[in-house]
Amino acid sequence: MSDTLKFTQSIINGYNTKGDFILLGSAILNNVPQKEAQVKLPLSTLNRHGLIAGATGTGKTVTLQVIAENMCAKGIPVLMMDLKGDLSGIAKSGTLNPKIEERHQLIGIPYVANATSVEFLTLSKESGAKLRATVSEFGAVLFSKILNLNDTQSGIVSVLFKYADDKQLPLLDLKDFKSLLNFSLNEGKAELQKSYGNISSASVGTILRAVVELESQGADEFFGERSFEVTDLVKLDAYGRGIASIIRLTDIQDKPKLFSTFMLCLLAEIYQTFPEAGDIDKPKLCVFIDEAHLLFKEASQALLDQIEAIIKLIRSKGVGIYFCTQNPYDIPEAVLSQLGLKIQHALRAFTEKDRKAIKKTAENYPISEFYKTDELLTSIGIGQALVTGLSEKGIPTPLAATHLRAPMSRIGTLSTDEIQQIVSTSQLVAKYNEVLDRESAFEILNKKLQSIQEEEPEEKTPKKTVKEEKSTIEKLSENTMVRQVGRTVVREVTRGLLGVLGIGSKRKKGWF
Ligand SMILES: Nc1ncnc2c1ncn2[C@@H]1O[C@H](COP(=O)(O)OP(=O)(O)O)[C@@H](O)[C@H]1O
Numbered sequence: 267m268s269d270t271l272k273f274t275q276s277i278i279n280g281y282n283t284k285g286d287f288i289l290l291g292s293a294i295l296n297n298v299p300q301k302e303a304q305v306k307l308p309l310s311t312l313n314r315h316g317l318i319a320g321a322t323g324t325g326k327t328v329t330l331q332v333i334a335e336n337m338c339a340k341g342i343p344v345l346m347m348d349l350k351g352d353l354s355g356i357a358k359s360g361t362l363n364p365k366i367e368e369r370h371q372l373i374g375i376p377y378v379a380n381a382t383s384v385e386f387l388t389l390s391k392e393s394g395a396k397l398r399a400t401v402s403e404f405g406a407v408l409f410s411k412i413l414n415l416n417d418t419q420s421g422i423v424s425v426l427f428k429y430a431d432d433k434q435l436p437l438l439d440l441k442d443f444k445s446l447l448n449f450s451l452n453e454g455k456a457e458l459q460k461s462y463g464n465i466s467s468a469s470v471g472t473i474l475r476a477v478v479e480l481e482s483q484g485a486d487e488f489f490g491e492r493s494f495e496v497t498d499l500v501k502l503d504a505y506g507r508g509i510a511s512i513i514r515l516t517d518i519q520d521k522p523k524l525f526s527t528f529m530l531c532l533l534a535e536i537y538q539t540f541p542e543a544g545d546i547d548k549p550k551l552c553v554f555i556d557e558a559h560l561l562f563k564e565a566s567q568a569l570l571d572q573i574e575a576i577i578k579l580i581r582s583k584g585v586g587i588y589f590c591t592q593n594p595y596d597i598p599e600a601v602l603s604q605l606g607l608k609i610q611h612a613l614r615a616f617t618e619k620d621r622k623a624i625k626k627t628a629e630n631y632p633i634s635e636f637y638k639t640d641e642l643l644t645s646i647g648i649g650q651a652l653v654t655g656l657s658e659k660g661i662p663t664p665l666a667a668t669h670l671r672a673p674m675s676r677i678g679t680l681s682t683d684e685i686q687q688i689v690s691t692s693q694l695v696a697k698y699n700e701v702l703d704r705e706s707a708f709e710i711l712n713k714k715l716q717s718i719q720e721e722e723p724e725e726k727t728p729k730k731t732v733k734e735e736k737s738t739i740e741k742l743s744e745n746t747m748v749r750q751v752g753r754t755v756v757r758e759v760t761r762g763l764l765g766v767l768g769i770g771s772k773r774k775k776g777w778f
């Protein structure tokens with residue numbers, strides 16, 4: 267048997283599927299795509315996570331787009347973190363040009379132009395459905411992490427969250443949390459001290475400054491209501507195709523901490539909301555994180571541990587997570603070892619360090635009798651990549667240098683008008699962009715202060731006892747609060763989950 271035949275046969279066998287699949291392209295031998303050697307990803311393995319890596323300009327984002335749009339076409343909703351704005355093109359049909367025509371002739375499949383239904387979401391002021399979470403939902407642990415607090419300060423945050431829970435003071439936005447901080451320094455000091463131990467003003471001052479800094483990063487847009495329901499991420503369009511939810515994050519590049527915390531919160535909420543999926547024909551949802559190094563940059567070890575734990579667990583919910591980054595080593599080893607699909611675009615060897623990284627990368631791919639992997643890594647072209655995935659039986663598929671298909675949708679960004687047009691007809695935008703500022707800690711505490719001032723015009727009045735103090739708050743919150751019981755339960759469970767995952771706050775003696 268000739269080498270070419272042997273190669274083609276090994277790819278056909280290795281990538282054989284019983285169930286439905288996504289076709290990525292054709293495997294290359296000696297620089298020529300072999301039309302019969304189709305590289306397929308079985309839908310049933312797509313919750314096993316993946317990585318798309320490679321140097322800038324080698325085709326990572328387009329590969330992400332190809333996989334995401336084909337998932338949608340197969341009825342799998344996707345969620346995409348768009349850090350550069352170049353994923354929006356998925357919403358419009360692509361156009362055939364000579365290059366794409368040639369590409370598809372080489373692969374041996376016809377080019378089809380098609381658009382995917384999308385929803386644009388935003389964490390900031392960009393247009394799209396506002397993705398928000400309340401401070402309470404974040405939980406004390408995560409909230410302290412995002413503020414970069416030390417153990418003592420985190421302990422105080424936990425106390426304040428607990429106090430707000432006990433007193434039914436909704437902590438919706440940063441304004442609420444700030445007023446609670448102020449309250450703990452002034453009118454609430456005695457009461458908090460009695461129930462939870464001493465709270466140092468210096469620490470509260472530090473927390474307050476951290477909150478103000480977070481606000482200045484634009485986080486006040488993110489904290490508040492209406493809380494986003496993750497079930498809105500798993501919608502199908504009128505044709506039964508998955509909807510692509512694109513989170514527009516172009517303005518978050520310089521705020522990696524906000525990004526990683528937000529991602530973790532989102533994944534934790536997905537994990538907690540979705541039922542166990544068992545064996546699946548196809549995933550319930552796939553999440554794509556472009557420029558994923560930002561997720562791990564500056565993330566503390568505790569946050570990394572948590573991301574790792576969630577990634578391990580979320581698979582059983584039928585959710586796949588795909589990281590897209592330049593260097594595979596941008597992704598922590600523990601996360602890398604969990605990824606079923608690896609797509610490696612070309613790497614550039616400028617320095618000794620680069621060459622070492624290439625060798626190491628090559629060693630992490632299955633050995634192939636047909637390839638010199640390290641050489642291929644620097645020589646494959648744009649829109650080509652080394653692929654290894656999982657068969658339906660969970661066995662790694664043979665290494666295939668793949669000539670990838672072109673996206674059905676547009677390569678590149680949508681214009682502002684095009685985005686606006688989609689946003690203006692979005693049902694999610696209608697649901698989430700209504701301004702809500704229901705009565706929460708800020709208003710309740712303000713009212714309380716007012717009533718104290720009215721009742722006690724002179725200092726003569728004896729100080730209220732702690733007992734009376736409590737009842738004032740309770741009275742004030744009783745009628746004004748409409749508690750979202752469902753969400754509160756979710757929140758508690760999520761917090762519990764985050765605790766279970768090993769980063770429960772370090773509680774100091776005497777606080778609880
Ligand atoms: N599969 C593909 N089909 C067609 N063109 C591609 C493909 N992959 C890459 N390209 C071309 O290469 C360019 C750069 O790809 P891109 O995905 O933006 O690179 P990266 O994300 O790695 O920086 C694209 O704009 C497109 O013109």
Ligand SMILES: [Mg+2]
Pocket residue numbers: 326327328
């Ligand atoms: Mg890119």
